Amino acid sequence: MRMTAAIAGGIFGLLGAAGQAFFHVIPPPAYGICIACHMRDLVNWVTAHISPIYGLKAGGALIIPGGPVSYNFPVLTIVGILIGAVIAAKVNKEFKWKVMRVWWQKPWAEFLLGILVMISALAFGGCPIRTALKAGYLDITAVIGLIMIGLGVFAGCQVLRKL
Amino acid sequence: MDLLPPIATIFLGLIMGYLGQRARMCFIGGIRDYYLVKDTYLIKGLFTFVVCALAGFFLFQLVSPAVKTFPWFLDGGAVFAKNWEAMGVTAVPSALLPVPGDPITWSPKVGAHIVLAIFGGFGLGFFSCIAGGCPFRQHIMAAEGSKSAILYLVGFVLGAIIFHRFVAPFIKAILG
Amino acid sequence: MADVTLDVCGEVCPLPVMKTNEALSKMKSGQTLEVIVDYPPSRENVGRLAASKGHEVLNISEQGDLTSLLIKKA
Secondary structure (H helix, E strand, C coil), rough: CCCCHHHHHHHHHHHHHHHHHHHCCCCCCCCCHHHHHHHHHHHHHHHHHCCCCCCCHHHHHHHHHHHHHCCCCCHHHHHHHHHHHHHHHHHHCCCCCEECCCCCCHHHHHHHHHHHHHHHHHHCCHHHHHHHHHHHHHCCCHHHHHHHHHHHHHHHHHHHHHH | CHHHHHHHHHHHHHHHHHHHHHHCCCCHHHHHHHHHHHHCHHHHHHHHHHHHHHHHHHHHHHHHHHCCCCCCHHHHHHHHHHHHHHHHHCCCCCCCCCCCCHHHHCHHHHEEEHHHHHHHHHHHHCCCHHHHHCCHHHHHHHHHHHHHHHHHHHHHHHHHHHHHHHHHHHHHHHHC | CCCEEECCCCCCCCCHHHHHHHHHCCCCCCCCCEEECCCCHHHHHHHHHHHHHCCEEEEEEEECCEEEEEHHHH
């Protein structure tokens, strides 16, 4: 059975719900999978635990008092995703060092876009995956958010056509 | 220290990374491909995700006590009351408040959340589309060896730091 | 020998599909288009695009990392 996006999407949906129900990824609700938030938590946890050792003051600025889950345990989803994808690429011989050709996907541009996407995602409260999870959790703001993401993609496509 | 989340999330991540790479999963790509060439392959993934998440929450509510605030709009607002007391704010919880994810979202004003959803959502869609995919897809491309995507990840980490140091107090000051 | 050749190596989705679509719409019916890709998802996307619009994929050949698809416009 070929692993299509539809089947993978279904599995991710169940995993996201299970993350909250069975794996204690809970305060905040609907937190099972999120790329932006878990990355932020990982960064938080790392700096909170490393900076006392090395006496770095900058770590203190990252810690959010009363912040979501990052005090007691790190959420290692990002690490798992990277390792899982590397394994999949190596197994299927699709691993190759490459640089994209078009100017707006060159490394420096992607670096800037990474910053912008993370800022938008945290302002919004989640990455697209978590927004879909929140919509499954029947949160009205998330549905508005999905529509706005759709409009943003339309605008992006118009810009892409001109480039 | 509760060890279940780290171990469980690393396994969740492993499964997601492997399946995502094989199935070419991308959430933004679904909307983009449908708009550009009417290709429905990826957007079916988005639909099945939402449907299975809904079904999952329904089923798991019967089995596990951790899912007690589902459906969110029915009693989700009450979760905020505790935090508002701690902040010294009195306000009435409403059904439109979003699921919290961030200390910014402890604000009681529904209007502030809607404004953030509009601007944040639009920015997210726009910048992700130009970058070539949603953050999940960029992680997978970085794992496939794309140097541009690896720099995207570095920017991602920096973005988190910039957000919490500079942008968050700014938003708090404007929207309260 | 193909009438039109399109080289999209080094580009990721959506560019190969977009450019293939544009090139196909400018061609006359019966002409062939050769698309050279080096990114596996692009290969699948272009193949699926051609099939869904009713164009025929005549040949898929691989040389090392590069894959070239020969599409005939319906």
